[in-house]
Amino acid sequence: MLLLVLLTVSIFTFDILELFNFEVSFAKKMAASIKEKHDNVEISLESLKKGKSLISKKNFNEEDILFEERPLVSSQFLWNEFYKYEACEYCLRSLETAENQSRRLTEDPTLTLPLPECDETDQSKYVNCPQCQITYCCQECQKRAWEEYHQTLCMGASRQDENHPLYKLQEMWRNIHFPPESCSIMLIAKMIALVKQSKNKSDILERFSGFVKTTINEDEALVHKMMGEKFQEPLEMLRQQMTDTLYEDTVQHWFTPEGFRSLFALVGRNGQGIGSSSISTWVKNCEKLDLAEEKKEEVDLFIDKLYEELEKVSGSFLDCEGSGLYSLQSTCNHSCLPNAEITFPYNNNIMAVVAKEQIATGQEICISYLSECDLSRSRHSRQKILKENYLFTCECPKCLSEADDPDMTSEEEEEMDDED
Numbered sequence: 001m002l003l004l005v006l007l008t009v010s011i012f013t014f015d016i017l018e019l020f021n022f023e024v025s026f027a028k029k030m031a032a033s034i035k036e037k038h039d040n041v042e043i044s045l046e047s048l049k050k051g052k053s054l055i056s057k058k059n060f061n062e063e064d065i066l067f068e069e070r071p072l073v074s075s076q077f078l079w080n081e082f083y084k085y086e087a088c089e090y091c092l093r094s095l096e097t098a099e100n101q102s103r104r105l106t107e108d109p110t111l112t113l114p115l116p117e118c119d120e121t122d123q124s125k126y127v128n129c130p131q132c133q134i135t136y137c138c139q140e141c142q143k144r145a146w147e148e149y150h151q152t153l154c155m156g157a158s159r160q161d162e163n164h165p166l167y168k169l170q171e172m173w174r175n176i177h178f179p180p181e182s183c184s185i186m187l188i189a190k191m192i193a194l195v196k197q198s199k200n201k202s203d204i205l206e207r208f209s210g211f212v213k214t215t216i217n218e219d220e221a222l223v224h225k226m227m228g229e230k231f232q233e234p235l236e237m238l239r240q241q242m243t244d245t246l247y248e249d250t251v252q253h254w255f256t257p258e259g260f261r262s263l264f265a266l267v268g269r270n271g272q273g274i275g276s277s278s279i280s281t282w283v284k285n286c287e288k289l290d291l292a293e294e295k296k297e298e299v300d301l302f303i304d305k306l307y308e309e310l311e312k313v314s315g316s317f318l319d320c321e322g323s324g325l326y327s328l329q330s331t332c333n334h335s336c337l338p339n340a341e342i343t344f345p346y347n348n349n350i351m352a353v354v355a356k357e358q359i360a361t362g363q364e365i366c367i368s369y370l371s372e373c374d375l376s377r378s379r380h381s382r383q384k385i386l387k388e389n390y391l392f393t394c395e396c397p398k399c400l401s402e403a404d405d406p407d408m409t410s411e412e413e414e415e416m417d418d419e420d
């Protein structure tokens with residue numbers, strides 16, 4: 001985001017000049033490699049203030065896909081998994097049938113969904129890891145996971161063994177971090193395992209170094225935000241457990257107290273939330289069907305009632321949730337008036353960034369780091385959230401046009417409205 005921030009401190013122990021050269025050469029390399037791969041977008045380093053930005057190389061219409069991307073690494077949240085939101089260990093695809101998921105989340109075992117042909121789940125393709133029995137949505141996911149990180153992280157027959165170091169690590173995390181989760185310790189474990197298993201370690205390290213970095217003070221603020229006020233002690237426990245379990249020479253700097261905190265800050269700052277659900281896929285497919293007017297109304301009514309019931313019983317916890325690191329998407333800057341949005345159209349962790357309006361060649365592609373709800377709040381509230389979570393002050397056109405508004409949070413505004 002901010003080039004200065006990007007350049008000042010990192011989890012690497014280079015001196016500052018070396019770091020500068022490394023960053024610049026990396027950024028150039030990454031820009032070049034992305035140029036090769038993407039006809040639609042390119043990374044620009046022109047803006048000194050914002051650091052990297054993503055620029056459109058074509059004209060796009062509303063709803064066009066600007067680019068699609070797989071994460072470098074992703075992981076389901078641990079409480080989410082614990083509460084039986086069954087997802088593919090590799091791609092986070094929701095594994096339950098839409099009907100079973102609806103039954104679980106409405107606590108109604110008799111519920112039957114109409115139009116079963118709209119359910120895409122194909123359980124005949126599922127495969128288990130032969131060692132630990134963890135489930136993948138297909139052979140390809142199992143193969144990729146094994147090649148990338150699972151050889152290191154596979155717990156074999158000890159998946160439920162309280163004494164297994166990885167079990168302890170996950171248990172520790174669940175005890176520190178209650179839902180709603182914003183990160184999983186397994187995302188960090190997978191990063192380390194990726195390095196461990198990689199045949200080209202410098203390549204994978206370069207890809208990690210492409211994410212936005214933070215200063216020591218910012219690390220502290222981000223980790224505080226992620227783990228709560230008394231984060232020092234649990235963080236140290238996690239660091240020791242992680243070191244005992246997965247220590248790797250190539251990234252020894254990740255295991256120092258400072259480096260470990262930076263690693264947390266990195267996933268806190270760059271991690272993108274992912275959600276998948278068999279129910280939403282079923283709903284989407286139902287909506288696509290060419291049904292007779294009467295039938296359509298009936299289905300719409302059913303879906304409305306289903307969502308009402310889901311919300312009543314399970315609140316906002318409907319999806320298989322996790323987070324991941326996306327190289328290209330992480331170069332998209334924020335705007336409170338974004339021209340693009342992130343979607344997960346395939347019920348897995350493959351992201352598609354979609355145009356919200358016409359975008360012309362040479363225009364910067366901006367997404368919103370804020371939820372739809374936060375985006376509608378006052379400038380002061382938006383900037384407060386962005387500052388706390390992403391460490392920058394937004395200067396988007398909307399914020400600039402509201403610069404003269406009083407410094408009030410949305411709640412204060414609402415209170416004022418109530419008094420009127």
Ligand SMILES: [Zn+2]
Pocket residue numbers: 088089090091092093136137138141
């Ligand atoms: Zn999968």
Ligand SMILES: [Zn+2]
Pocket residue numbers: 129130131132133134150153154155156
């Ligand atoms: Zn396994």
Ligand SMILES: [Zn+2]
Pocket residue numbers: 335336337382394395396397398399400
């Ligand atoms: Zn803004």
